[in-house]
Amino acid sequence: MSLEWMAWTLPTAIFFATIAALLIAMTVWQASAPSIERRGLLPIATTPGDRLFLGLLGSAYIHLAWIGLFDLSLWWALVISAVYMTALMRWG
């Protein structure tokens, strides 16, 4: 089966592999130490899975805003996203 039609590139492969790895890691984490919903800085009670979703969604918007508003390197958006996600997972 040829996968040429999917037009894979190295950056997108790394991107999806990272997300898959995150999901697997979160599943293992949940199985070994079951989490409960809690309220942090966000106005709603969230599970770690909810916070991961919000982190990824927010990161996507951070990258889009960076592309739309600034001419600087996209790596800065990645750094901001990483900080945002870490903070959200920890205190969100």
Next chain:
Amino acid sequence: MGKWEDNKAWFLVLPVFLLVAISAIIPLMTVVNYSVQDIFGPGDRIFVGTEWFEDMLSNRRLHDALWRQFLFSGLVLLIEIPLGVLIALAMPKRGWGVSVSLVLLALPLLIPWNVIGTIWIIFTRPDIGLLGVAINGLGFEFDHTSAPLDAWITVMLMEVWHWTPLVALLAYAGLRAIPEAYFQAARIDGASPWAVFRYIQLPKMRGVLTIAVLLRFMDSFLIYAEPFVLTGGGPGNSTTFLSIYLVKLSTAMDVGPAAAFSIIYFLIILLFSWLFYQALQNVGTGDRQ
């Protein structure tokens, strides 16, 4: 919460996972791959990074289509949800009227979407259409092929006629599921009809209304077939909604920009669906916190 004891049930989810992988995840990954490349043909492509995203984010026509789309979906929700609830409240609760109203409501939902466009083209034609001739006969000039406002009114009318029944059916199902005891208690307390609606019917309909709002938002945000058949996105660009513009892009073989556009589109829908879901989950639960 205890540990997972029996994980066999997860195997039952596997078929769904495979289906979703083939119908959604793999296409989505492909779109992401396309969005960072300039594709000339099979095996002939170059990596362009975020160029298409920069193009799309500064594209005036996309901005216009986006605002038009928000206006459209906002109006759809503002009209269809209250109207659907009102219809459900007015529907008979027993007797032969129930079946008659259910069948009448279901009719628009059974018609194929492109046929709906065709029906409304003929219905609103100023020369032979029932509605078109009637409005012009009243002295108003009405022609959805040349006046943007008329085109908008026609598309909104069509959308409301087509999808309000879905909201009404969902709300009716929610209303019928409320135990009679609640209403008896309300009568004993001498509650007004408004109080019954506000404190019994509306909270009890939260679940079905969540589904109705999510379905109507996502569907109206993705609307394609009906306005495409009815107006083709015109006159000018006045009814070119996001999906119509997206198809114009992708049929011009600009798969890279179209893919970048699709991802932005997807992110907007994801964000708004999540917001609506959260908002509706928390409606009326303020006393629990």
